[in-house]
Amino acid sequence: MTVVLDHPSSASDAEIARLDLPKPYLLFLGDAADTTFLKTGRGLRDWAPDLCVAEHKCPGAAATLDLPAMTPREAYAAGARALVLSAASIGGAIRESWIPDLLDALEAGLDIISGAHDRLGDIVPLRQAAQAHGRRLIDVRTPPPGLPIASGRRRSGRRLLTVGTDCALGKKYTALALAEAFRARGLAADFRATGQTGIMIAGRGIPIDAVVSDFVAGAAEMLSPDADPAHWDVIEGQGSLFHPSYAGVSLGLLHGSQPDVLVLCHAHGRDRIVGLPEFALPSIGRAIEVTVQQAQLTSPGVRCAGVSLNTAGLSDEDAERAIAALTIEWGIPVADPMRRGPAFDRLVEACLA
Amino acid sequence: MTVVLDHPSSASDAEIARLDLPKPYLLFLGDAADTTFLKTGRGLRDWAPDLCVAEHKCPGAAATLDLPAMTPREAYAAGARALVLSAASIGGAIRESWIPDLLDALEAGLDIISGAHDRLGDIVPLRQAAQAHGRRLIDVRTPPPGLPIASGRRRSGRRLLTVGTDCALGKKYTALALAEAFRARGLAADFRATGQTGIMIAGRGIPIDAVVSDFVAGAAEMLSPDADPAHWDVIEGQGSLFHPSYAGVSLGLLHGSQPDVLVLCHAHGRDRIVGLPEFALPSIGRAIEVTVQQAQLTSPGVRCAGVSLNTAGLSDEDAERAIAALTIEWGIPVADPMRRGPAFDRLVEACLA
Numbered sequence: 001m002t003v004v005l006d007h008p009s010s011a012s013d014a015e016i017a018r019l020d021l022p023k024p025y026l027l028f029l030g031d032a033a034d035t036t037f038l039k040t041g042r043g044l045r046d047w048a049p050d051l052c053v054a055e056h057k058c059p060g061a062a063a064t065l066d067l068p069a070m071t072p073r074e075a076y077a078a079g080a081r082a083l084v085l086s087a088a089s090i091g092g093a094i095r096e097s098w099i100p101d102l103l104d105a106l107e108a109g110l111d112i113i114s115g116a117h118d119r120l121g122d123i124v125p126l127r128q129a130a131q132a133h134g135r136r137l138i139d140v141r142t143p144p145p146g147l148p149i150a151s152g153r154r155r156s157g158r159r160l161l162t163v164g165t166d167c168a169l170g171k172k173y174t175a176l177a178l179a180e181a182f183r184a185r186g187l188a189a190d191f192r193a194t195g196q197t198g199i200m201i202a203g204r205g206i207p208i209d210a211v212v213s214d215f216v217a218g219a220a221e222m223l224s225p226d227a228d229p230a231h232w233d234v235i236e237g238q239g240s241l242f243h244p245s246y247a248g249v250s251l252g253l254l255h256g257s258q259p260d261v262l263v264l265c266h267a268h269g270r271d272r273i274v275g276l277p278e279f280a281l282p283s284i285g286r287a288i289e290v291t292v293q294q295a296q297l298t299s300p301g302v303r304c305a306g307v308s309l310n311t312a313g314l315s316d317e318d319a320e321r322a323i324a325a326l327t328i329e330w331g332i333p334v335a336d337p338m339r340r341g342p343a344f345d346r347l348v349e350a351c352l353a
Numbered sequence: 354m355t356v357v358l359d360h361p362s363s364a365s366d367a368e369i370a371r372l373d374l375p376k377p378y379l380l381f382l383g384d385a386a387d388t389t390f391l392k393t394g395r396g397l398r399d400w401a402p403d404l405c406v407a408e409h410k411c412p413g414a415a416a417t418l419d420l421p422a423m424t425p426r427e428a429y430a431a432g433a434r435a436l437v438l439s440a441a442s443i444g445g446a447i448r449e450s451w452i453p454d455l456l457d458a459l460e461a462g463l464d465i466i467s468g469a470h471d472r473l474g475d476i477v478p479l480r481q482a483a484q485a486h487g488r489r490l491i492d493v494r495t496p497p498p499g500l501p502i503a504s505g506r507r508r509s510g511r512r513l514l515t516v517g518t519d520c521a522l523g524k525k526y527t528a529l530a531l532a533e534a535f536r537a538r539g540l541a542a543d544f545r546a547t548g549q550t551g552i553m554i555a556g557r558g559i560p561i562d563a564v565v566s567d568f569v570a571g572a573a574e575m576l577s578p579d580a581d582p583a584h585w586d587v588i589e590g591q592g593s594l595f596h597p598s599y600a601g602v603s604l605g606l607l608h609g610s611q612p613d614v615l616v617l618c619h620a621h622g623r624d625r626i627v628g629l630p631e632f633a634l635p636s637i638g639r640a641i642e643v644t645v646q647q648a649q650l651t652s653p654g655v656r657c658a659g660v661s662l663n664t665a666g667l668s669d670e671d672a673e674r675a676i677a678a679l680t681i682e683w684g685i686p687v688a689d690p691m692r693r694g695p696a697f698d699r700l701v702e703a704c705l706a
Binding site for chain 1: 503504505565566600601
């Protein structure tokens with residue numbers, strides 16, 4: 001651990017070190033049998049429709065995102081500048097059967113964007129074709145170079161970070177929904193992506209969990225640089241301070257983000273860390289107390305505005321009942337961003353209060 | 354952040370993924386003018402004398418570690434198997450003027466070990482000579498491959514982790530001194546290195562701050578695998594939970610280490626983070642409270658045994674007086690491991706209690 005002197009992040013640094021993706025996209029669905037295998041594609045269609053020009057898939061593939069079907073050449077003519085691997089969830093493999101379509105895309109003038117575990121550049125025919133056609137192969141799980149050590153310097157502008165009692169319960173969707181709601185109220189707000197799907201949706205970002213640990217807080221500083229005092233950066237959280245595998249990632253992101261406001265994300269009924277049942281989740285009160293305490297190191301005035309409750313699987317009626325009951329039990333605004341309405345409006349107002 | 358199911362670390366994994374260095378060493382002092390430029394070399398001489406066969410330097414260089422002077426060929430004949438770049442502190446550059454000596458070492462049959470920022474393999478003549486002679490170029494700041502995601506699974510054996518109120522105040526030396534004291538009491542104890550100098554001293558380890566953030570806790574689990582119930586792993590801490598740049602690294606190391614015992618390291622009179630004067634250090638009581646609270650996630654029975662106080666710069670008399678006063682003020686054993694005596698013995702006993 002080397003002690004490094006003040007190295008402020010700035011908008012210009014950010015332009016350098018943030019992944020900035022070619023846009024708009026042709027979504028490649030591969031040979032997915034149904035949309036459950038299209039997590040990335042559904043996220044893009046739902047949250048970045050204006051980035052999604054068309055879809056393309058292997059012959060005979062059944063799944064569709066109900067976007068116009070175009071070949072890479074047609075999509076390029078329609079303005080697309082990148083093909084996005086949209087089949088399977090982030091971290092999956094690149095299938096042999098997709099290569100011909102990917103080669104077509106490079107030849108048609110499209111770059112290729114992937115969140116898969118396999119690196120595009122490690123696939124020889126793709127690397128050769130990209131070189132031959134002057135195209136980029138972009139692995140969004142690879143962090144950009146030039147990330148700084150965090151300085152802890154206070155930055156201008158306002159920041160909100162979504163945090164969680166566990167992984168995989170809606171931190172990305174909550175941040176997207178809040179940024180959208182802020183903009184709907186006429187405020188300047190940017191969603192700041194820290195994971196692969198989020199980066200594709202935002203068209204830029206930094207994959208925090210792939211950053212070398214010494215630079216995590218610095219990457220978070222760079223991701224939300226100095227901004228207009230009224231501007232909101234709504235930052236996608238990662239992991240959980242209560243997860244034995246990932247808490248360090250979450251803490252570095254928390255410190256570098258310097259949030260003015262936290263929104264705690266929780267999944268209704270979940271009481272154990274997913275995959276690690278011997279680890280119980282903290283109570284909501286405890287989770288807020290510990291997270292705020294940790295956040296105060298770099299953001300002394302930080303507060304938690306409310307709880308984003310993932311009620312997937314509950315009927316609208318049961319969800320509404322649960323949200324009403326927990327709002328009283330926890331004494332703080334509670335809403336499911338996937339179910340817009342008065343509760344969500346109250347959560348948004350609490351963030352902006 | 355992907356949710357990963359239980360992936361226990363084990364001794365066999367550890368053998369695979371831990372850096373294991375060729376030993377013993379020829380210490381290369383380069384062209385250092387005096388020993389203040391030999392931080393790495395002094396650490397090796399002081400803490401791993403049996404690994405230090407000899408020293409070698411550029412013609413006319415003034416500094417010495419008072420080891421026998423040998424050429425690479427002589428050192429190889431005397432049993433040395435690696436030349437260690439011992440000039441300048443970790444993170445420095447590799448000087449042009451050193452290359453001829455490094456080429457001699459490779460030709461003499463020695464591998465080269467470096468903690469410098471420059472990668473040995475990026476220096477073309479070194480890479481070519483290493484290939485030609487079948488030698489290894491080992492950058493100890495490069496983590497080994499195959500690190501797992503942390504599982505949080507409780508491991509057998511006993512563990513002590515040194516933590517700090519800041520960086521650069523003695524976490525490595527404290528861990529080395531405690532491991533030595535444990536062994537002097539007839540206990541089985543290993544120093545577990547997490548930084549470059551520590552790795553050279555131990556001959557193995559993992560450079561935690563260079564590990565991708567998702568794998569930091571997993572690396573810490575791998576570094577101190579299941580062991581005999583009476584065996585102590587004394588783990589070198591990194592950073593500080595109170596440092597705005599590095600707290601995430603420290604938390605991942607804390608969670609993966611599953612310490613039974615913590616020793617808090619502090620520098621006498623320091624009240625601000627080095628290099629970031631706007632950040633005040635916590636009180637000792639607060640530092641212990643927060644660190645123990647965080648450690649309980651993976652080690653519910655964890656306790657802080659005492660404070661390792663760096664009194665460098667104080668006279669023996671002033672140091673003794675300060676240690677006596679702070680032992681009363683803080684209500685916990687306090688000692689400077691660099692000043693052996695009754696206070697240090699009490700700290701050791703408190704660790705073993």
